[in-house]
Amino acid sequence: MGRMLLQEAANYAIETYILESDPDCPSARLCHHFIQGDIRNYEDVLAFGQNLDVLTIEIEAVNIEALEVLEASGKTVVPKPAVLKIIKNKILQKEHYRNHQIPSPAFKTTYSIAELKGESDFLPAVHKIAEGGYDGRGVQILKHPSDFEKGFDTASVLEKMVDVQTEIAVMVAIDLNGKLVLYPAVEMIFDPYLNLLDYQLCPVNLPEKTRWKAEAIAVKVAKSFESPGLFAVEMLVDREGGVWVNETAPRVHNSGHHTIEAHITSQYDMLWRIMLGYPLGSADSISASSLVNLIGDKDHSGNVKYEGISEILATENVYIHLYGKAQTKPGRKMGHITILGRDRIELIMKAKLVKEKVKVISQP
């Protein structure tokens, strides 16, 4: 995500700084100044931000205390560190939704498996670790009491299972003055095994009323954080048309990759406009789109090799983004492919073709 933000940064007259522990990370060679350091370390983040004007993040797992000090010293931090504090911890995030009357599945907090075992009446439910989950890790589906052993023996959220019809996301952009635009909703089709996005479609196939409801909720969520930034609001639509907030990412997000080609203003450009104090761009779509994540093959670890790229590039309206990660491992996000098309059938067909042809494996 940092890499794509830097690709867009080159359109503005700005100097860019990246803090990362891995000097071979995808962003290292696309910025003016690469600073090696741990984003979770107080001293590292503080030192990093000292001479900068504006800071942002691409992952919530950063040292928030340091960002708070930087913000207090007058730096613009997008989103505000207070938002990260809430979102980073799923218990706080769920309480935030409840306190703001934002529809989100009913939940309990648990701190041990022993405690979890007393919640048989609450099943089926989803157990989510409060901190540190990412990309499908830190989430367990608990259907029967026999599943309790799969739960987390630490601070977690136990969430009532929603009878999901569709998973969607709406991205909201809020500028430094509180002005707001929202991107059309996207629909996410998940891989049932990896719990990772299989492919994504825009626009969504939902009744207008449900879309409006989702948009209203997304706006409410984004506003509730009282911060400039991008807010990717992930929602669950149930079989009765009910819309429930699953979680929010206060940053550029996987569900917005397609905006690079398919929308007037990409999420990356939008974030720069916010950070630089420029007017927001239009979030309207130029074309319907689908998006496929390129995920490390489950049987491969090591130096990455991409198969099928040439074949896919021969397909019209297909855009490839490889993230420049040297090493692949099972389930790792290594790139994505955006497809523009006229209708849903074409978009799904091409997404399936991409998934069939493109393989992220390791070199022998």
Next chain:
Amino acid sequence: MGRMLLQEAANYAIETYILESDPDCPSARLCHHFIQGDIRNYEDVLAFGQNLDVLTIEIEAVNIEALEVLEASGKTVVPKPAVLKIIKNKILQKEHYRNHQIPSPAFKTTYSIAELKGESDFLPAVHKIAEGGYDGRGVQILKHPSDFEKGFDTASVLEKMVDVQTEIAVMVAIDLNGKLVLYPAVEMIFDPYLNLLDYQLCPVNLPEKTRWKAEAIAVKVAKSFESPGLFAVEMLVDREGGVWVNETAPRVHNSGHHTIEAHITSQYDMLWRIMLGYPLGSADSISASSLVNLIGDKDHSGNVKYEGISEILATENVYIHLYGKAQTKPGRKMGHITILGRDRIELIMKAKLVKEKVKVISQP
């Protein structure tokens, strides 16, 4: 141009190297390896290319001998150095068109002003220095014998003046196997004082027959060089509908900047596809577009300051590209702005607005 090529490079799993004398150049911080050196120096270019797989250029004024040695040693050089040799020298370029029966204005070669003075019968004409001209420099319009003193006292081309109705350019892409696609023609409106592009429009406002003729000529030109690459063929359309090749740039070109947002495959992505041996992308347009170059104000030199950016970013369908050059000077290309729109009127109006609002000046 290198900068935009690098922005696009980040979508592929490749390692990038840049050779440039200025370590603060726009490309320096967007590549994996910046090598300081003189692109006109034989040793520098040879050493630079030694361990690379594929090389390209963003300006013709490079050391061609070194590129020839690299090519002979098995490197892929796009375009072939032999093409650069022809194009770099306007006399050779004109002879090339003549030898290939490509329509281009009648010409004579001159080597001194004394010699030039014997060509009164050839006026009105355009005098172009054979080597080293760039961005409007090295070109003089000679209408009367009294203008001869403005000519060049060195190897030059004296070209019959065409009664120009419209200046256009057609970009042709040829892959390593000789497959070819062409971008729709663009129309260029020049600033009569600076001899620099004022704004550019796509599509062109020309009869279908004239467009076809121009496309056929552009294909003929591109093929005549017998090399993979991008070929921006600049042509003059006279008042009788005649089409004349003005000159060709065998590389990414100013006349293709709009392809980033307005076409399915940008010229930058197209060149990567060529260099990496991938299939060519579609060159079709997504939207009509206009393009304005951001040029250093004639009264300003020094640390650059951009005025009016915020106002322009509030206009819908406007895309800004600043090249990250620290210093402005009169007539220097500092960035460009692409505008998407429904019709010619809207595109011209917005181009005029950009030119009125955005100023590239120096900091006080």
